[in-house]
Amino acid sequence: NVEQAVKRLRIAHEEIQRLTDKLQRKEKEKCQLDSALEKAQLEIEKLKENLISMKENDSADLKKAKEHNRRLDEEILALRNRVRSLDSDKKVLGEVVDRLKEEICESQENKQFGNHSPQKSVGAEQRIEFYNVYLPKIWASPTHPSSKCPSNTEYEAPSAAPPNISDPGSADLD
Structure with missing residues (x-):
């Protein structure tokens, strides 16, 4: 009886030792898993912070890009308006040049046929002189878009000197 009790006690002690070892292994494994979980949670927090920071930076970058x-x-709109304005100016000046060319032709025809009118000729010649002096300056301006237009070179100024305004009789050209 005592031998059986000792044997059962030894078996129970071995079972207790085996279960204790198993429990310690499980606790060690749980400790490792807890440590890994804590590291993962810290990594998740860092990733969340990085995500928030990236969103804020992206938001700031997006705001800057939108601005x-x-x-x-605004610049494009201003440039389009400027181009429209310059196109309008170019059209008006082209019409003025065409009208002046017509007046020159009429003036030359009138001279050839003896229908010369000093008053009309003086006004036309003065306008021609004005446009000969100022139009090239306007077109030569680096801000004027037509300064690079080939059509600017088509108009040739008359070689005659401007008439003297004070003497209507001197408006008689060659």
């Missing part, structure tokens, strides 16, 4: 685009849109 830059708004400024570019």
Whole structure:
């Protein structure tokens, strides 16, 4: 009886030792898993912080890009308006040049046929002189878009000197 009790006690002690070892292994494994979980949670927190930071930076970058685009849109609009204005100026000046060319032709025809009118000729010649002096300056301006237009070279100024305004009789050209 005592031998059986000792044997059962030894078996129970071995079972207790085996279960204790198993429990310690499980606790060690749980400790490792807890440590890994804590590291993963810290990594998740860092990733969340990075994501928030990236969103804020992206938001700031997006805001800057939108502001830059708004400024570019304003500049484009201003440039389009300027181009329209310059196109309008070019059209008006082209019409003036055409009208002056017609007046020159009429003036030359009138001279050839003896229908010369000093008053009309003086006014036309004065306008021609004005446009000969000022139009090239306007077109030669680096801000004027037509300064690079080939059509600017088509108009040739008359070689005659401007008439003397004070003497209507001197308006008689060659």
